Amino acid sequence: xxxxxxxxxxxxxxxxxxxxxxxxxxxxxxxxxxxxxxxxxxxxxxxxxxxxxxxxxxxxxxxxxxxxxxxxxxxxxxxxxxxxxxxxxxxxxxxxxxxxxxxxxxxxxxxxxxxxx
Numbered sequence: 613x614x615x616x617x618x619x620x621x622x623x624x625x626x627x628x629x630x631x632x633x634x635x636x637x638x639x640x641x642x643x644x645x646x647x648x649x650x651x652x653x654x655x656x657x658x659x660x661x662x663x664x665x666x667x668x669x670x671x672x673x674x675x676x677x678x679x680x681x682x683x684x685x686x687x688x689x690x691x692x693x694x695x696x697x698x699x700x701x702x703x704x705x706x707x708x709x710x711x712x713x714x715x716x717x718x719x720x721x722x723x724x725x726x727x728x729x
Contacts, residue, residue, distance in 0.1 A: 633726025637719035642666035648707035
Protein backbone atom coordinates (compact mmCIF):
# COMPACT_ATOMS: atom_id res chain seq x y z
CA UNK A 613 0.00 0.00 0.00
CA UNK A 614 1.42 3.36 -1.03
CA UNK A 615 0.89 6.32 1.24
CA UNK A 616 1.05 9.80 -0.10
CA UNK A 617 1.50 13.04 1.71
CA UNK A 618 1.27 16.54 0.48
CA UNK A 619 3.13 19.45 1.93
CA UNK A 620 2.41 23.00 0.92
CA UNK A 621 5.32 25.24 1.84
CA UNK A 622 4.68 28.93 2.11
CA UNK A 623 8.27 30.03 2.55
CA UNK A 624 7.64 33.74 2.09
CA UNK A 625 5.04 33.79 4.86
CA UNK A 626 7.31 31.75 7.14
CA UNK A 627 10.21 34.12 6.59
CA UNK A 628 8.00 37.16 7.15
CA UNK A 629 6.71 35.66 10.38
CA UNK A 630 10.21 34.83 11.55
CA UNK A 631 11.39 38.35 10.78
CA UNK A 632 8.43 39.82 12.64
CA UNK A 633 9.19 37.57 15.61
CA UNK A 634 12.85 38.57 15.61
CA UNK A 635 11.98 42.27 15.55
CA UNK A 636 9.39 41.83 18.31
CA UNK A 637 11.90 39.84 20.37
CA UNK A 638 14.64 42.45 19.90
CA UNK A 639 12.25 45.24 20.91
CA UNK A 640 11.12 43.41 24.06
CA UNK A 641 14.68 42.43 24.95
CA UNK A 642 15.96 45.99 24.52
CA UNK A 643 13.11 47.30 26.68
CA UNK A 644 14.03 44.71 29.33
CA UNK A 645 17.66 45.87 29.38
CA UNK A 646 16.53 49.51 29.53
CA UNK A 647 14.25 48.75 32.48
CA UNK A 648 17.03 46.96 34.35
CA UNK A 649 19.60 49.65 33.62
CA UNK A 650 17.27 52.42 34.81
CA UNK A 651 17.39 50.80 38.25
CA UNK A 652 21.14 51.59 38.39
CA UNK A 653 21.48 54.90 36.56
CA UNK A 654 23.11 57.54 38.76
CA UNK A 655 20.29 59.70 40.03
CA UNK A 656 20.49 63.38 40.84
CA UNK A 657 17.58 65.00 39.05
CA UNK A 658 16.57 61.93 36.94
CA UNK A 659 17.55 63.64 33.68
CA UNK A 660 19.93 60.83 32.78
CA UNK A 661 17.35 58.18 33.63
CA UNK A 662 14.66 59.88 31.53
CA UNK A 663 17.01 60.11 28.54
CA UNK A 664 17.18 56.31 28.17
CA UNK A 665 15.80 54.81 24.97
CA UNK A 666 15.52 51.39 23.39
CA UNK A 667 15.46 51.19 19.58
CA UNK A 668 15.44 48.48 16.93
CA UNK A 669 16.86 48.69 13.42
CA UNK A 670 14.53 46.27 11.64
CA UNK A 671 16.58 46.11 8.44
CA UNK A 672 19.75 45.09 10.28
CA UNK A 673 18.05 43.15 13.09
CA UNK A 674 19.93 45.02 15.78
CA UNK A 675 18.75 46.68 18.95
CA UNK A 676 20.29 49.49 20.95
CA UNK A 677 19.83 50.90 24.41
CA UNK A 678 21.23 54.38 24.92
CA UNK A 679 21.24 57.31 27.29
CA UNK A 680 21.40 60.73 25.70
CA UNK A 681 22.83 63.41 27.92
CA UNK A 682 26.18 65.19 27.55
CA UNK A 683 27.48 63.34 30.61
CA UNK A 684 26.01 59.85 30.03
CA UNK A 685 29.26 58.27 28.83
CA UNK A 686 31.32 59.86 31.59
CA UNK A 687 28.88 58.69 34.26
CA UNK A 688 28.96 55.20 32.78
CA UNK A 689 32.73 54.92 32.59
CA UNK A 690 33.95 56.81 35.66
CA UNK A 691 34.32 54.16 38.38
CA UNK A 692 35.50 56.70 40.99
CA UNK A 693 32.29 58.72 41.15
CA UNK A 694 30.15 58.33 44.27
CA UNK A 695 26.55 57.34 43.74
CA UNK A 696 23.49 56.79 45.89
CA UNK A 697 22.90 53.24 47.13
CA UNK A 698 22.09 50.91 44.25
CA UNK A 699 23.20 53.46 41.64
CA UNK A 700 26.46 52.71 39.85
CA UNK A 701 28.82 53.38 36.99
CA UNK A 702 28.50 50.74 34.26
CA UNK A 703 24.73 51.13 34.67
CA UNK A 704 24.19 49.80 31.16
CA UNK A 705 27.03 47.31 30.78
CA UNK A 706 26.22 45.49 34.03
CA UNK A 707 22.55 44.76 33.28
CA UNK A 708 23.32 43.84 29.67
CA UNK A 709 25.89 41.26 30.77
CA UNK A 710 23.83 39.95 33.69
CA UNK A 711 20.62 39.73 31.67
CA UNK A 712 22.15 38.07 28.58
CA UNK A 713 20.34 34.80 29.27
CA UNK A 714 17.02 36.55 29.76
CA UNK A 715 17.58 38.61 26.60
CA UNK A 716 18.24 35.43 24.60
CA UNK A 717 15.16 33.77 26.10
CA UNK A 718 12.94 36.75 25.23
CA UNK A 719 14.09 36.73 21.61
CA UNK A 720 13.80 32.93 21.33
CA UNK A 721 10.28 32.99 22.76
CA UNK A 722 9.16 35.56 20.21
CA UNK A 723 10.73 33.56 17.37
CA UNK A 724 8.94 30.40 18.53
CA UNK A 725 5.70 32.33 18.82
CA UNK A 726 6.08 33.67 15.29
CA UNK A 727 6.50 30.13 13.93
CA UNK A 728 3.29 28.98 15.64
CA UNK A 729 1.16 31.89 14.44
